[in-house]
Amino acid sequence: MHDDGSLAFPHDPWPLPPSEAEESELVAQRRDDISIRGRTGPIAEFEDEFKAFLDDRVEHAITFNSGTSALQAAYFALGARRGTAVLGPALTYHAALSPAFSLGADVLLADIEPDSRCISFDSAERVIAEANCRVLTVVHQWGRPADMHRATEFAEKHGLKLLEDCSHAHGSKYRGRPVGTFGDAAVFSLQANKAVFAGEGGILVTNDETVVDRATLVGHYRDRSRSQVHDPQLREYWSTGFGLKTRMSPFNAIVAKHSLHAFANRMKWRHQWLERLNSTLARTRNFEALDIPSEIDMGAWYGFKPLIRREAYETVGRDRIVEMMRARYMDVSAPSGGVLLDQPLYSSKTHTWTQAPAVAQTPASELSAAYDIAARALSFPTFHRPTDGSLIDHYDRELRTVDTAIERLKNV
Numbered sequence: 001m002h003d004d005g006s007l008a009f010p011h012d013p014w015p016l017p018p019s020e021a022e023e024s025e026l027v028a029q030r031r032d033d034i035s036i037r038g039r040t041g042p043i044a045e046f047e048d049e050f051k052a053f054l055d056d057r058v059e060h061a062i063t064f065n066s067g068t069s070a071l072q073a074a075y076f077a078l079g080a081r082r083g084t085a086v087l088g089p090a091l092t093y094h095a096a097l098s099p100a101f102s103l104g105a106d107v108l109l110a111d112i113e114p115d116s117r118c119i120s121f122d123s124a125e126r127v128i129a130e131a132n133c134r135v136l137t138v139v140h141q142w143g144r145p146a147d148m149h150r151a152t153e154f155a156e157k158h159g160l161k162l163l164e165d166c167s168h169a170h171g172s173k174y175r176g177r178p179v180g181t182f183g184d185a186a187v188f189s190l191q192a193n194k195a196v197f198a199g200e201g202g203i204l205v206t207n208d209e210t211v212v213d214r215a216t217l218v219g220h221y222r223d224r225s226r227s228q229v230h231d232p233q234l235r236e237y238w239s240t241g242f243g244l245k246t247r248m249s250p251f252n253a254i255v256a257k258h259s260l261h262a263f264a265n266r267m268k269w270r271h272q273w274l275e276r277l278n279s280t281l282a283r284t285r286n287f288e289a290l291d292i293p294s295e296i297d298m299g300a301w302y303g304f305k306p307l308i309r310r311e312a313y314e315t316v317g318r319d320r321i322v323e324m325m326r327a328r329y330m331d332v333s334a335p336s337g338g339v340l341l342d343q344p345l346y347s348s349k350t351h352t353w354t355q356a357p358a359v360a361q362t363p364a365s366e367l368s369a370a371y372d373i374a375a376r377a378l379s380f381p382t383f384h385r386p387t388d389g390s391l392i393d394h395y396d397r398e399l400r401t402v403d404t405a406i407e408r409l410k411n412v
């Protein structure tokens with residue numbers, strides 16, 4: 001077998017070590033100033049660079065200490081409150097939706113589309129019925145942009161604010177336009193695993209002044225609220241905000257800035273690897289490659305989660321297939337995180353902010369695609385560094401070997 005050290009897991013450690021320029025800027029910041037003084041220094045620099053990264057299609061960018069905090073500010077700004085609900089996909093990272101609970105709002109789950117893994121608008125139509133829904137959240141799942149044409153149409157039809165969670169989708173584009181520039185607000189997590197990372201951090205972008213005022217008051221009381229909150233009634237709260245402080249530290253802004261500078265190169269390599277891996281999968285009998293329409297760009301291609309075909313899943317099972325792959329030095333696993341309905345926060349809520357569900361829960365039977373995809377998906381490594389190509393040759397070869405082995409097992 002291939003006992004070569006280059007096949008050790010993970011093949012490609014993440015996050016990448018700092019450059020010398022990043023290290024010296026961090027040290028200089030430590031000597032100079034460790035406080036946050038409104039929208040200044042590396043915080044302002046990163047926010048401006050991030051707007052440019054979105055082709056300057058957003059006027060405002062506000063950093064937070066996590067994507068979760070940025071989402072909480074976004075939900076507040078978009079009107080999620082007690083007695084209202086936000087609507088989002090049932091199979092995604094929990095924090096895309098759960099900050100709404102901290103505002104007393106409820107979360108309504110819709111099914112996903114099997115191809116895109118993003119929210120299904122057909123399911124959303126069925127579940128929205130009687131809820132006092134305020135926000136539609138689309139998550140560009142695994143870097144694949146949601147159908148923003150339908151998202152915008154759906155939000156307009158139902159009088160909802162549109163929130164894009166772009167935490168998987170730094171650099172992703174829909175019809176040539178960066179995700180994060182379609183909604184009333186958008187949030188990108190900058191957590192250490194994300195394609196652009198601060199360590200811990202998040203950024204909210206918007207073109208809506210009211211969103212700016214409200215989100216600033218949630219995360220940034222005093223200096224920044226004093227200079228940036230324009231609405232005279234909201235400005236009265238500048239020194240206290242609404243009781244929270246969830247802003248980003250200058251150190252994290254420095255890390256984020258350097259990560260953004262290195263982004264383009266990293267993504268180029270990731271595309272080369274994953275496009276090749278996907279085309280190998282497309283030639284197998286037991287795996288479903290991703291279908292990527294021409295109108296979208298996968299950007300950072302945050303995760304690569306192809307499916308086991310149904311027959312192989314039912315006869316051989318995912319655990320066995322994962323075991324076969326790992327024995328052949330492929331760093332494949334079952335994806336973590338299941339359907340949100342199975343989380344106590346989404347199903348019971350007795351111990352949390354809302355106490356009792358205000359909104360009728362979506363029944364599991366409405367979420368059949370979410371359950372099916374959660375069961376059949378595989379998690380492959382995503383590469384982000386140039387190598388000599390032997391690693392991808394290895395995956396090419398071993399995937400075909402495992403495919404043949406599954407064929408044999410299906411027929412016994």
Ligand SMILES: *Cc1c(COP(=O)(O)O)cnc(C)c1O
Pocket residue numbers: 066067068069092093095096139165167168189190191200201202
């Ligand atoms: C990572 C992530 C978040 C939360 O961001 P943090 O920075 O970890 O708080 C929210 N939504 C999605 C889709 C994510 O992947």
